[in-house]
Amino acid sequence: MTDWSDPEALDCSDEDTFDALLDRAETREKGNYFEFFAEGDELSHDPGLRLSQHGSEGWMGQTLNHDPAYWRSDAARERGFDGVPVHPDYLLACVMGITVEDLSEKGGYFLGRTDVEFHRPAYPGTELAVTSRVVDTRTSSSRPTYGIVTWETEGRDRETGDRLVSYERTNMIPRREPAATDGGGSMADGDGVDPETPDLPETLLAPDGARFEDFSTALERAEAEDAAVAYRHERGRTMDDQLVAGLPLSTLNTARQHHNRDEMADSPSGDIVAYGDVTRSIALAHARSDEATYRERRFEDERFHSFVTLGDTIYGFTRVLDCDPDAGPDRAGAVTFEHVAFNQDSTPVYSGRRTALIQRQQ
């Protein structure tokens, strides 16, 4: 009888034997299929992550987020922070990264997120505690091999229990027992445009500067002229391996969508895709480079319209929706923007509504 604990018992040079062995071996699974989730379930995510200056700087450098308040102590103090905080995009990606093994590792695409709220700044050294609640589950009518799941997630400081950020997100999640046919023949057509949305006016204005008054004056002008305040940002960023696979892995995001080409070959995208939070952070960095941001407040109705793959270049487009002079402290007013990330073919890949406090003229 063969002794199967004998190291010599497995001949790796014989491919057929090894193939047959793999066929018989059970795969120890990671992640969860659609059927695992039931409305009301609460999950406490086990992976640990300590926010770090190095991680935040790596994220900001790669995504072009250069706001000095997240890099330098004098700029941070001047903006009313107690030290140099980690960047909100990095915080959000870390909180979401920790959830991936439980929620979306199985290969489900990130479709959208809303009610993103930053409750207080987070500083390097903070250890995260992250929990989620299943808000909704349903099967997809257009893609029967998938279900659609929505979770509410909260990221807290593990030591103090303070809430740092919370949001609600929705993913397509593969079904363990899919319906017989996949009716979803049509891939995302990429236009990403709501047919109910009226066309923008002919005239598009850009603000004259980066301060709150520049945005509010531009909006007033636009209202008087039946125009819209909407403009492009010049920078672009091409998706390389570091952005597609490196950044998500640095936040413990183990979704195979970003680092396992072999598994993704048979998926709707046919290849690895960029993490939605990386795509979004690049487009927001383009927008922030044209404004004097004071604080990030909230995000609503974030949607991922089309896949971003290696070699795609991400550009940004911004529309100004509202200015509220009374919403912030003396030195800043609230501006609500709609940001759109688009690729080299002008295909929208992300859109979202963002409210940020923008510094007033000094």
Ligand SMILES: CC(C)(COP(=O)(O)OP(=O)(O)OC[C@H]1O[C@@H](n2cnc3c(N)ncnc32)[C@H](O)[C@@H]1OP(=O)(O)O)[C@@H](O)C(=O)NCCC(=O)NCCSC(=O)C[C@H](O)C(=O)O
């Ligand atoms: C994935 C797609 C190719 C699917 O395109 P398509 O088949 O055209 O369908 P739709 O996108 O219209 O929608 C599919 C169903 O999902 C519902 N939906 C869509 N958005 C939302 C939303 N925000 N909230 C709730 N439900 C939503 C629709 O109503 C459809 O339902 P049904 O009719 O019943 O089927 C295409 O969407 C696409 O390319 N999207 C981009 C995906 C992407 O690239 N995401 C970012 C990368 S993946 C990622 O970041 C993973 C991350 O790490 C993680 O772990 O989550």
